[in-house]
Amino acid sequence: MPLDEFDLIKKYFDVGTISNTNVVLGPGDDCAILAPLEGQEICLSTDTMNEDIHFLSSLSGSAIASRVVAANLSDLAAMGADPYACLLAVTLNEVNENWLDQFSDTIFSILKRYSCPLIGGNVSKGPKLSITMTVLGSIPSGKAIVRSGARTGDAIYVTGSLGDAKMGLEMLRSGKELDYLVSRFCYPTPRIKEGKALRELASSMIDVSDGLLADLGHLCSASNLGAELDIKSLPISSYLKEEVGEELAYRFALSDSDDYELCFTIPKMLEDEMKRRDWSSLAPFTKIGTMIPGNNIKVLSEDRSIIEIEQLGYKHF
Numbered sequence: 001m002p003l004d005e006f007d008l009i010k011k012y013f014d015v016g017t018i019s020n021t022n023v024v025l026g027p028g029d030d031c032a033i034l035a036p037l038e039g040q041e042i043c044l045s046t047d048t049m050n051e052d053i054h055f056l057s058s059l060s061g062s063a064i065a066s067r068v069v070a071a072n073l074s075d076l077a078a079m080g081a082d083p084y085a086c087l088l089a090v091t092l093n094e095v096n097e098n099w100l101d102q103f104s105d106t107i108f109s110i111l112k113r114y115s116c117p118l119i120g121g122n123v124s125k126g127p128k129l130s131i132t133m134t135v136l137g138s139i140p141s142g143k144a145i146v147r148s149g150a151r152t153g154d155a156i157y158v159t160g161s162l163g164d165a166k167m168g169l170e171m172l173r174s175g176k177e178l179d180y181l182v183s184r185f186c187y188p189t190p191r192i193k194e195g196k197a198l199r200e201l202a203s204s205m206i207d208v209s210d211g212l213l214a215d216l217g218h219l220c221s222a223s224n225l226g227a228e229l230d231i232k233s234l235p236i237s238s239y240l241k242e243e244v245g246e247e248l249a250y251r252f253a254l255s256d257s258d259d260y261e262l263c264f265t266i267p268k269m270l271e272d273e274m275k276r277r278d279w280s281s282l283a284p285f286t287k288i289g290t291m292i293p294g295n296n297i298k299v300l301s302e303d304r305s306i307i308e309i310e311q312l313g314y315k316h317f
Contacts, residue, residue, distance in 0.1 A: 003095055008123050012104040013088065020117045023085060032119035034085060034136075041144065042084065043137040045075035051093075051129040056172060061102030063186035064131070069110045071209060072135040073190035074260040078207040080145040080199040081137030083116035083192065088133050091126035114192060143199050145264070147222035150204040154265035156227060156289040157274075159191050159282075161237040162212055163252030165259045167244060180239045188260040194282050198264055201274060205264035211256040213297060213309060216263055223265075226294035229254075232302055235286040254299065254309055265291055 003011065014027050024033035049071065051057050055064050076083055088107070111118060116135070168185030176182060191207075198205065206219045212234075220227050234253045241249045261283075266274055279285060292298075299307045 003097075005123050008092075008095065008100070012100045013090075013118065013121065013123070020085070020115065023117050023119055026117065026119045027121070032085070032087075034119070037084075037138050039141055040138045041141050043076055043079045043081045043139060043144065044134065045072060045137075046132060046134040047071045047075070048130060048132040057129070059172075059186065061099040061104075062106040064129075065103045065106035066110065066187045067185075068131050068133050069107060070188040070190045070260050071258075072133045073114060073116070073192060074188070074207040074209060076135055076137035077191045077195035078145070078205050078262060079137065079139060080143065080195045080202070080205070081139040082196065083111075083114045084136040084138045085117050085119045086111065086133055086135045088118055088121035089124075089131070090121070091124050091128075091130040093126060093128050114190070139199075145195070145198060145202045145205040147204050147206050147219045149202075150219060150223035150225055150265040150291045151267065152225060152291055152293055153268050154203050154291040155268065155271055155287050156216070156229070156263065156265055156291060157285050157287050158208065158212070158235060158261050158263045159194050159285055160189075160259065160261040161235045161240070162208065162254075162259055162261060163234075163240050163249055163257045164237055166211075166252045166255065166257030167240055171243075180237075181243065184259065188258070189283075190260060191262045191283060194262055194285075197279070197282060198262075201266055201270050202264040203267050205262055208261045208263050209258050211254065211258070212263065213254050213299075214256070217297060219263065219265070220291075220295065220297060223291070224295070226292045227289055227297045228292050229289035229297065229299045231299050231307060233286065233288045235284070235288075251309070 022035045024035055026032055049068050164181050164184035168181040171179055171182050204219055204223055206215050208215050216227055231250050234250055236249045236253055299309055301307050
């Protein structure tokens with residue numbers, strides 16, 4: 001007998017709770033109930049991933065689950081928030097129990113790692129696979145790192161390396177599946193620890209989900225400033241350089257690569273503090289430029305000439 005909606009929920013999405021004293025009532029009722037957090041503010045974000053737009057239809061349930069959770073938790077990381085709870089809505093075009101096993105196991109494994117309980121959601125049927133997650137995060141009142149806080153002269157930093165996910169997607173499309181760059185696309189790491197560590201230092205922050213130039217552009221717009229980037233300072237992995245060469249690797253790093261790294265600004269007066277702190281347990285931080293007056297992003301070569309970049313980043317429409 002085929003599984004109905006409630007069978008699917010019970011088997012794959014109500015498989016035990018993640019310990020969290022703030023959850024008064026989890027899945028199974030008309031609403032979940034959360035206890036208020038004294039001295040904390042709540043951050044909320046939602047993101048949808050659709051088949052053939054955000055992921056290939058051939059991608060495993062595990063890889064899709066990883067991308068869904070990373071995309072959402074990365075938004076919390078960009079605020080400096082702790083994961084608090086999440087909701088999940090899944091539209092299935094078919095019931096494939098092997099795929100659902102992979103998807104469910106990975107979802108809960110990652111959520112457990114970040115102490116983020118799934119407190120409710122929905123399962124329905126539709127023409128194509130579509131997954132929406134809504135995340136809630138908590139942060140001490142007044143400590144959220146927003147996009148609009150940058151000031152002229154602030155240094156621009158990023159975590160990790162850039163451009164890997166774009167190449168990973170290209171390799172998947174060409175049939176390659178086992179590779180470091182493919183794993184960077186399929187299994188991104190939300191930089192939760194890094195975001196929290198920057199609460200007292202960063203003046204602004206955003207996650208790199210649509211590409212560095214596009215997302216830094218959003219930060220610049222919110223802060224009413226421009227930016228100047230040194231292309232040779234961009235952190236590029238050795239894997240990407242070996243695959244496409246240095247010049248194309250830098251262009252991948254600037255364009256529509258959803259690496260889910262953090263891009264943030266540090267006031268000049270706090271740069272020495274950045275250097276003094278021990279960041280060894282976190283993803284590496286790299287200074288890539290400076291916030292400047294105006295409303296343009298300038299990408300500079302080694303001789304300080306401006307490099308023209310055509311593709312700014314991913315756009316839905």
